[in-house]
Amino acid sequence: MAALRTRAAGWWSGSILGRHLLVALLGLVVVVAVSESVSDFRNLQLASMAYLGIAAGGLTVLTGLNGQISLGHGALMAIGAYTTALLLDDREASTPLPLVVLAAVVVTLVVGIAVGAAAARLHGPYLAGATLALAVAVPGIALYFKEQLGGEQGLRVVVPDIPTWALDLAYFVTGQDLTRSRYVAYLAWFTLIVTFVLLANLSRSRVGRRWRAVRDDEVAAELAGVRLGRSRVSAFVVSAAAAGAAGAMMAVTVRLAAPSGFTLTLSLTLLSAVVLGGLGSLAGALIGAALLTFLPQVVTDLGVDAGLSDIRAAELAPLVYGVVMVLVVLLAPAGIVGTVRGAVLRRRGRSAPPAATTTGAAADPTTSTSTSTSTDAGPDPGASPGTSTDPDSTATTTSKGSTT
Amino acid sequence: MRRRLHRSATLVAAATAGALLLGACGAGGRDDDGGDGDGGGGDGGGASAPGVTEDSIKIGAHFPLTGVAAPGYSEIPTGAKAYFDYVNAQGGIYGRQIEYVVRDDGYNPTNTSSVTNELVLEEEIFAMVGGLGTPTHSAVVDFLNDEGVPDFFVSSGSLQWGDDPSAYPYTFGWQTDYEIEGKIIGQYVAENMPDAKVGLFLQDDDFGDDAEKGVRQFLDDQVVAAERYTSGNTDVGPQIAKLQASGADMVLSFNTPSYTALSQLVALKLGYEPQWFYTNVGSDADLVGSLLSRFSEGAVEGGSSSLDGVLTTEYIPGVDQPDDPWVQLWQKVWDEHGEKGELTNYRVYGMSHAYAFVQALQAAGEDLTRDGIVEAMEEIGADLEGPQLAPFRYSGDSHLGISGMRIVEIKDGAGEDLTPVLVTDIGDAEITEDDSGQDGDAPPESGVPEAP
Known part of the structure; x- marks a missing residue:
């Protein structure tokens, strides 16, 4: 029994991909369980949470791991959404959904390369400025090419009928008929899980270590042989591709791609979600997305129940969001996940006897593993804050304070 | 190598376990009757419709x-x-x-x-x-x-x-709808101001497009310029300047109240004084008045008389x-x-x-x-x-x-009738005077409509 445990623990700390896939699988089970037990409306909210989560996940990799700030992710989502809308313009559109999502990702990726080339030369406020221009300009493109892109009213998206095999599979697994809302929620969460597994793997690989090296010290990174430009472009492109997938899911969920859905506010909202959750953490991105999705509706309902007029109740939502933002920045400057992780690390530092460090982390991985799994609950494959074999995990947490 | 093999074996095992877990709660085959029974709102008789109860x-x-x-x-x-x-x-x-x-x-x-x-x-x-x-x-x-x-x-x-x-x-x-509003305005201008050089100031969506279609049925020869603005972009200077340059002495505007205020301010700045004709949507005198004083930071005195002399339309009685x-x-x-x-x-x-x-x-x-x-x-x-x-x-x-509206001129913040109520329909339906008597009717005593 003890041998099995040691072996499992060894596998856990040894195989990053395996670990991520296992968490992803658990996440999938949680998603199915949650989705099947809530109403159609909650499923559509879950789908919104998923597309915001995908975009925030991409952004958190860019900002948290590579130290670049993008104010243009809303525009990149618009590119993904419009690509989807153009491919799914009527019920007879025969392009299968996975291909549509792939096309959205590829188109956004190409735009990401172009913008990323600029990103390679700029950083800090200059990059923020350049991406800001993107956020302002892209909705304008939709207005200018009114004939093709529908102008102010945008393009409607017709989600193709649910394929029979999906209906059958869903019925086989859950015993319920698959509704459209649930189908959309599954699509969005499946995309989220795939994206997060890829992002998590990438950020723990050599590429991710280069990104972090560039973020922490450019000169040192360059001396160590990391090519700054290439590293920055690759981070931006990966992040853009995630935004493209998010845009595709947004189009499918909202059934519309219109310029007023992709204003600068969306980009800023994404950034605030990332800051709320904790820079550089995929779990944080997911928490931020959940706050963005559920907070306004919950607060408005509370306001109405408390007897406020509809207008007052509607005004309450942005107010509460603002207050939450201020509180998080004041009390938990590393974001929600960052602060929790910091607290856990500190406690572990207190309770673990100094002998643990002398014997070497790999020799006694069980203790550290159990704590690290307990910190990232939920369907989150990427946020495993690293076992003691990964020197980056502490670096990530500490640098967060300074970046924000 | 052995370790690697071992690892992937564990992986496969985990995946299988997961799949089995999912399968275990599975529920066999689905009835293949295309069971989309509740689509299309085919709810049966009785008070069983969603959102409706006994009381x-x-x-x-x-x-x-x-x-x-x-x-x-x-x-x-x-x-x-x-x-x-x-x-x-x-x-x-x-x-x-x-x-x-x-x-x-x-x-x-x-x-x-x-x-x-x-x-x-x-x-x-x-x-x-x-x-x-x-x-x-x-x-x-x-x-x-x-x-x-x-x-x-x-x-x-x-x-x-x-x-x-x-x-x-x-x-x-x-x-x-915007198209028949455009038609009624177009015919009025064509009949009463046949020499006017007409400029169009349009919101760049269905609103402006539908209205322009209606206006051009009657005024195609008189229109000297058609300028569009995008809702959200608050700079309408270029559009108003182009209207001025085209020599238009009558501007038909299909826009929202904010853009009525903005166009008035820009015209004031440019010294452009055509006859303005605003759509019903954009001509609420009180709101435009308050927007005018807000946008100009008090330089222009707002108030309901700020649109005096402007032509517009109405289809319900207002305050x-x-x-x-x-x-x-x-x-x-x-x-x-x-x-x-x-x-x-x-x-x-x-x-x-x-x-x-x-x-x-x-x-x-x-x-x-x-x-x-x-x-x-x-x-x-x-x-x-x-x-x-x-x-x-x-x-x-x-x-x-x-189906119709009448044309009014704003005086002291109130509309003064210029035409009787005119009715028509989309397309090339003729514009006629309304004979339904809807204009002069009054609500029932109780204020609640009676069942027909």
Whole structure:
């Protein structure tokens, strides 16, 4: 029994991909369980949470791991959404959904390369400025090419009928008929899980270590042989591709791609979600997305129940969001996940006897593993804050304070 | 190597375990009867429709309660709510109280989609009543019709709500559509100012496009310039300057109230003084007055007289006619059931479409169903009497709303009639004087429409 445990623990700390896939699988089970037990409306909210989560996940990799700030992710989502809308313009559109999502990702990726080339030369406020221009300009493109892109009213998206095999599979697994809302929620969460597994793997690989090296010290990174430009472009492109997938899911969920859905506010909202959750953490991105999705509706309902007029109740939502933002920045400057992780690390530092460090982390991985799994609950494959074999995990947490 | 093999074996094992777990809670095969039974709103007879109980009817709407479009528009639901409360206080409709749920979409179609999901799936409203905005409502019109939710009296004059009922069988327009407004204005200008050089100032969406189509039917030769602005871009300097350069001495503007104020300010700056002719949508004198003084930071004195001399149209009586029996009813309703603040034209608008919806409920009868109310509206909609100056056009072939309007000149903040009520329809339908007598009618004593 003890041998099995040691072996499992060894596998856990040894195989990053395996670990991520296992968490992803658990996440999938949680998603199915949650989705099947809530109403159609909650499923559509879950789908919104998923597309915001995908975009925030991409952004958190860019900002948290590579130290670049993008104010243009809303525009990149618009590119993904419009690509989807153009491919799914009527019920007879025969392009299968996975291909549509792939096309959205590829188109956004190409735009990401172009913008990323600029990103390679700029950083800090200059990059923020350049991406800001993107956020302002892209909705304008939709207005200018009114004939093709529908102008102010945008393009409607017709989600193709649910394929029979999906209906059958869903019925086989859950015993319920698959509704459209649930189908959309599954699509969005499946995309989220795939994206997060890829992002998590990438950020723990050599590429991710280069990104972090560039973020922490450019000169040192360059001396160590990391090519700054290439590293920055690759981070931006990966992040853009995630935004493209998010845009595709947004189009499918909202059934519309219109310029007023992709204003600068969306980009800023994404950034605030990332800051709320904790820079550089995929779990944080997911928490931020959940706050963005559920907070306004919950607060408005509370306001109405408390007897406020509809207008007052509607005004309450942005107010509460603002207050939450201020509180998080004041009390938990590393974001929600960052602060929790910091607290856990500190406690572990207190309770673990100094002998643990002398014997070497790999020799006694069980203790550290159990704590690290307990910190990232939920369907989150990427946020495993690293076992003691990964020197980056502490670096990530500490640098967060300074970046924000 | 061995370790690697081992690892992947564990991986496969884990995956299999997961798959088994999923399979274990599986439920065999699905009945293959294409079981989409509840689509299309085919709810059977009786009062079994969603949102309807023995003693209540739940309806919903999306409005911009916050954000740039909120001034003015956020008052519409307060008016509608006051009227529904008034009806409820008199015993409701067939003993049912009307529960009116309003959600804020901030004039953002993405939000409209999510709040409509909430209204339809979570609140389970019986019908959508008065959802506002062309781009916003476009985002949900497919969904509402797919779900079979009656989508009454969209607060927008776009043609798409009613010109093809086979595409959107559950959607009804309400206000005079932009195309016939354009036609009526076009004919008036062609007959009364045949020498005017006409410039067009248009919002760059259905609003401007539909209106331009109507105007050009009569004025194609007289139009010397057509300039468009994008809603959201507050710099209209270039457009107004081009109109001035084209020599237009008459500008027909199809825009929202903010752009009435902006165009007036820019024209003032440029010293451009054509005869202005604003659409009904953009000519609320009180709101434009307050926007003018706000945008100019007090340099221009606002107030309701700021649009004096401007031509516009009207299709329901407004607060500038305190002697009109309908306005007297609205005043009474507002005093009894309204929130703080004065009765405004936006509140009157909300009350007017609430009145029409109560008529629809009366017509649908005691056994209220979603399909029933749509059929009832197609059957008797054209004969309904209400605050509107001209009759509705509802039938099996058209779900377009009010069929006409009259042209007025604003003097001291009030409209002075220049024409009788003119009615027409989209396309090349002729414009005629209205003979339905809707203009002179008065509400029933109780203020609640009677069942037909």
